[in-house]
Structure formats: structure tokens, C-alpha cells
Amino acid sequence: MTARAYLDWNASAPLRPQAREAMLAALEVTGNPSSVHAEGRAARAIVERARAQVAELAGCAPAEVVFTSGATEAAQVLPRLARGGWVAVDPLAHECLWAHxxxxxxxxxxxxxxxxxxxxxxxxxxxxxxEEGLWQTEAGSTPRLVVDAVQAVGRIPFDFARSGAQAAILSAHKLGGPRGVGALILREGVDIDSLAPGGGQELGRRSGTENVAGIAGFGAAAAAAAADMAAGLWEEVAALRDEMEAALMAAAPEAVIIGRDAPRLPNTTAIAVAGWKGETQVMQMDLAGFAISAGSACSSGKVRESRVLGALGLAPELARSAIRISIGPATPREAVMGFVAAWERHLRKHRARAA
Incomplete structure (x- = not known):
């Protein structure tokens, strides 16, 4: 059987070897990080090292990092920051924000x-x-801003300190860490009711014994992601993405690459051929050995139009035909060009059926 090619990094990036190594080491540590004895202090040291690594990547102070079970939990900061007001959400926001x-x-x-x-x-x-420090948004002026940095951090520069935002949310598995761990970045001096009331862990901002192994993997992945950015690996990813897009458009001049001329992540292509359903393409490519998607992983498998593509003004038929290919520094060129060849073969079959 031909080896499969994973081209769905925006859903979940492959686990980095550095993260796996850090997690295995952390699993050997017995103590509870809230305990004061030597074993507890050893567990606490792992958590605090990871906190510093995540802070370095996000451009914030370690004390501003609150570990959570993921970005969805971190997004629960929204009603806590509304302070009796209402929560406004950008039309292109992920469902974990949109829900609030x-x-x-x-x-x-x-x-x-x-x-x-x-x-x-x-x-x-x-x-x-x-001049009063209020954010000028399409929903009106507001004193507080929360940014979803899940897809951005580790791929493009982000400096929380300079952003001015009151909070940001992160997810480990988008940058090569484990699933089930994330972070809320909460600016110093901003107080909230606990995301999870209880024992008062994370300085009272999120109770519950910390997931030491998951947090260790998160920290190691953050450090590795920072190194990748410093080495210019995402510029190489962008060049491969552009080469793929040129080949796709050569095969299908009628196709639309959504946002092709706008600022984008270096690794992402959303392409649509009107009348060729995205779900059909995903299944065809899966059988051919290529993992892609027809939208965010949180909405894939649900027979409904993309809210985000609709907000961008795409016609329903075109939105239903969109697929996403997302790659990373570990994606080999032969996998990408192999996908192009397989996609082109199925496109010819689609055209023949539609004729």
C-alpha cells in the first residue's frame, strides 16, 4: 500500500518528536504540581518550564499564561470579560468564539x-x-479585545505584549503539541472569575490538577515552533504552497483559490471548483491516500454550508465545493505534487460526468 500523505495541518499538526520526548519524560514524574514535597516540586518545575516556553513563543510574560484543556475552554473567558456587556464576535471567528x-x-x-x-x-x-484606548470594531467601540491566535502562533510572528489585546487563546495541537491542552493568555492586571472553579490552580484562574505531560508537550512544541520560525522554514512552506497552487490552477483554470491575493497563512490553500462538492473530493482524496478537509475539523462531516465562507461572500454552490489543503515544514514536495496529480485525475472524471 502506498504511504499516505497528511495535508490537514490546520486541523491538527503532526506531533513533534520534541513534544513526544517531553511527554514521556513527564509521565515518569510522580508528584502533583501543587504538592510542596520534592516530587511535587519536580512536577511543578515541568509546568513552569513549559509556561516559559509558551510565553516566549506568544510574546507574553510567563505569569500571563493560563493552561487549559484547549482553545475551546480558553474561549470561555469571553463572558467573563464582557463585564455585564455583550460579547461581539468577528464573522470569520471559529465556532469556539462564535458560540459566545x-x-x-x-x-x-x-x-x-x-x-x-x-x-x-x-x-x-x-x-x-x-485616544481613550477603546477598540474600534465593526460592532462598535469596546474596551476589551480577545484574539484567537490558534492558527497563527508558530507560523507567523505574534507578540501579545505589543498587540494590546486583553487576552488570547492558543491550542497545543495546532503547532505540533498534544491534543487536549491549550492556553489562555491573560494580560497582567486583568482579573476574571475562574474558568473552572475549584482548588484554585493556575493562580485561581483555572482550577484542576494540571495535565503535566500534556503541558510538557505543549512547551516543547512551542520551543520547536519558535526555532522553525527563526530558521525560515515557513517561508519554504509558502513557496511549496504557491507551487502547488500554480499546478492546481494550470489543471483547473476555472477554479477559485479563496483569498489568493490577500494576506494568508503560509501553509493554507482553500480552492473550489463550482459543482464539484467538497465532501466528494475529500472522500476521493482519502481513498487515493491524501488527507485533506472540506472546512474546519469542528464542522467537517456536518452537511451544512460553511458560515465563514458565506461571510466572505462566496456563492453557496462555490462554498459547497471548497476544499482545504494545509501543509507544514515536514510535508515533502512529492506528497504535495502527488496530491495535485490525484486531484487532477479526479477532476477529469468529474468533468466527464458533468458533460
């Missing part, structure tokens, strides 16, 4: 937005601030 959207009279108490949209890779610029 509200409405009401007056200005919102908090605005949430992605730095990079995961289905298309489109980048979103931060809103401006007025």
Missing part, C-alpha cells in the same frame, strides 16, 4: 476575533484604538 456571541443595546463589553482564519488561512488585522 450575543447582542444588546449599546457597545459590546468585549470583541473576539481570529488572527488567522483556519478554513482559508486569511489573516485579520487588529482593529485600531481611539
Amino acid at each position: 456571541r450575543g447582542g444588546g443595546d449599546g457597545a459590546p463589553g468585549v470583541y473576539a476575533m481570529p488572527l488567522a482564519e483556519g478554513e482559508t488561512g486569511l489573516l485579520r488585522g487588529l482593529p485600531s484604538r481611539d
Whole structure:
């Protein structure tokens, strides 16, 4: 059987060997990180090392990093920051933010937005601030901003300290860490009710014994991701992505690459051929040995149009035909070009059936 090619990094990046090694080492440590004895201190040291590694990647202070079970839990900061106001959410936001959207009279108490949209890779610029420090958003002026940095961190530069945002959310598995661990970055001086009331871990901001092994993997992945960026590996990924897109468009001049001329993540292609359903393409490519998607992993498998593609103004038929290919530094060129060849073969069959 031909080896499979994984081209769905925006859903979940492959686990980095550095993360696996750190997790295995952490699993050998017995103590609870809240315990004061030597075993507990050893576990605490693992957590704090990872906290510093994540902070270095995100451009924040270690004390601003709150470990969570993932970005969805971290997004629960939104109603806590609204402070009696309502939660406004960018139309291109991930479902974990969209679930908290509200409405009401007056200005919102908090605005949430992605730095990079995961289905298309489109980048979103931060809103401006007025002389009073209020964020000027399409929903109105608001004193607080939460940024979803899940798809961006580790692929493009992000400096939380300079962003001015009150909070950001991260997920380990998008940058090669384990699934089931993430972080809320909460600016110093911003207080919230605990995401999970209980024993008061994470300085009272998220109770529950820390997932030491998962956090260790997160930290190691963050350090490795920072090294990749410093080495210019994502520029190489962008060049391979562009080569793939040129080949796809040569095979299908009628295709639309969504956001091709706009700022995007270096690894993401969203392409649509009207009338050729995205779900059909995903199944065909899967059988051919290529893992791609027809949208975010949180909505894949659900027979409904993409909310995000609709917000971008795509016609329903085109939105239903969109697929996403997302790659990374470990993706070999032969896998990408093999995908192009397989996609072109199935495109010819689609054209023959439609004739």
C-alpha cells in the first residue's frame, strides 16, 4: 500500500518528536504540581518550564499564561470579560468564539476575533484604538479585545505584549503539541472569575490538577515552533504552497483559490471548483491516500454550508465545493505534487460526468 500523505495541518499538526520526548519524560514524574514535597516540586518545575516556553513563543510574560484543556475552554473567558456587556464576535471567528456571541443595546463589553482564519488561512488585522484606548470594531467601540491566535502562533510572528489585546487563546495541537491542552493568555492586571472553579490552580484562574505531560508537550512544541520560525522554514512552506497552487490552477483554470491575493497563512490553500462538492473530493482524496478537509475539523462531516465562507461572500454552490489543503515544514514536495496529480485525475472524471 502506498504511504499516505497528511495535508490537514490546520486541523491538527503532526506531533513533534520534541513534544513526544517531553511527554514521556513527564509521565515518569510522580508528584502533583501543587504538592510542596520534592516530587511535587519536580512536577511543578515541568509546568513552569513549559509556561516559559509558551510565553516566549506568544510574546507574553510567563505569569500571563493560563493552561487549559484547549482553545475551546480558553474561549470561555469571553463572558467573563464582557463585564455585564455583550460579547461581539468577528464573522470569520471559529465556532469556539462564535458560540459566545450575543447582542444588546449599546457597545459590546468585549470583541473576539481570529488572527488567522483556519478554513482559508486569511489573516485579520487588529482593529485600531481611539485616544481613550477603546477598540474600534465593526460592532462598535469596546474596551476589551480577545484574539484567537490558534492558527497563527508558530507560523507567523505574534507578540501579545505589543498587540494590546486583553487576552488570547492558543491550542497545543495546532503547532505540533498534544491534543487536549491549550492556553489562555491573560494580560497582567486583568482579573476574571475562574474558568473552572475549584482548588484554585493556575493562580485561581483555572482550577484542576494540571495535565503535566500534556503541558510538557505543549512547551516543547512551542520551543520547536519558535526555532522553525527563526530558521525560515515557513517561508519554504509558502513557496511549496504557491507551487502547488500554480499546478492546481494550470489543471483547473476555472477554479477559485479563496483569498489568493490577500494576506494568508503560509501553509493554507482553500480552492473550489463550482459543482464539484467538497465532501466528494475529500472522500476521493482519502481513498487515493491524501488527507485533506472540506472546512474546519469542528464542522467537517456536518452537511451544512460553511458560515465563514458565506461571510466572505462566496456563492453557496462555490462554498459547497471548497476544499482545504494545509501543509507544514515536514510535508515533502512529492506528497504535495502527488496530491495535485490525484486531484487532477479526479477532476477529469468529474468533468466527464458533468458533460
